[in-house]
Amino acid sequence: MLRIDRSIHDQIVAHARRDHPDEACGVVAGPEGSDRPERVIEMLNAARSPTFYEFDSTEYKKVYDELWDLDEEFVVIYHSHTATEAYPSRTDITYAQWPQAHYVLVSTREADTAEFRSFRIIDGEVTEEPVEIVGADGGR
Template sequence: MTLRVTSKHVEAILEQSRVEYPDECCGVILGPEGSDRAEILKPMINAAHSPTFYEFDSKDLLALYRDAEDNSQEIVVVYHSHTETEAYPSRTDIAYASEPNAHYVLVSTRKEIAPENEFRSYRIIDGVVSEEDVEIVEVL
C-alpha cells in the first residue's frame, strides 16, 4: 500500500515534532469512512510528556472518536515522533497499535540527521510491521 498525504500535512507534523521536542509529538489524520483519504489533521497532546513514549489524553481521544463518528470519519493516520531514534516502530508502538486500518507514521528528529527529518509510514497488523511508500502530494 501507499500512503498519500499532502505536503501541508507533512510540514505541519514536522513542525509539531520540532516544537514539542524533546518530547514526542502525536496526533491523527482523519478521513471519510472507508476512503483511506488523509484529510483532516488533528494534532494531539502527548499526555505522557515524554521523550521516549507517547500517549493520547483519554478525554481528548474519546472526544475525537465521538466527533469522527458524528461526521462519518475514521482515523486514517496515527502519527508520532521519535526524538532520538530512527522512524521505525518500537516494541511499545507495535504493542499499542490498535487501529488495523490505519497508516502509522513516524518522524524522527534525532540530531544525527539534523536538519533533515525522516517521515515514514507503516501498517501494523497483529504485531506485524510492514513499511509502505509515502506519496507526498499538493492536493489529495
C-alpha cells in the first residue's frame, strides 16, 4: 500500500496538469528504508512528448547524488499519461528499475479529473496497490 500525504498527492497531480499535453515525470524522496514519501522532486521530461517520458540524464544523476548524500531514496517514481488510463505501458514496465519504489501514474486525459494509481513493478510483473491519502481532506 502507498500511504501518501494529501499535499504530495496534490503536487504530483498539479505537475501532471501543468505539463499536459506532454507527460510529466518526477520522484518523491524519503528516508532510506522508510517507505515514506516526503519530498517531491519534479524533473524535466527530456523527451518532451505526450506519449513517452525520459529523465534527463544529467538531472537524474544530480538528483540521485543528492539523495545519496541525504540518506534518502526514491520512494515514488511518477509520471503522467495524457491520453490513456493510468496503467503502466510496456515501455514503463521495461524501464522500471527500482523494485522498492512505488510507480505512480496520473492520467490527465480528462480535463476535470485526474486518475491517480500506484503500482509495484518487479521483474516485469505489474501489481496494482491501494493508495491511502492522508492529511488535510484525505483522512487520518
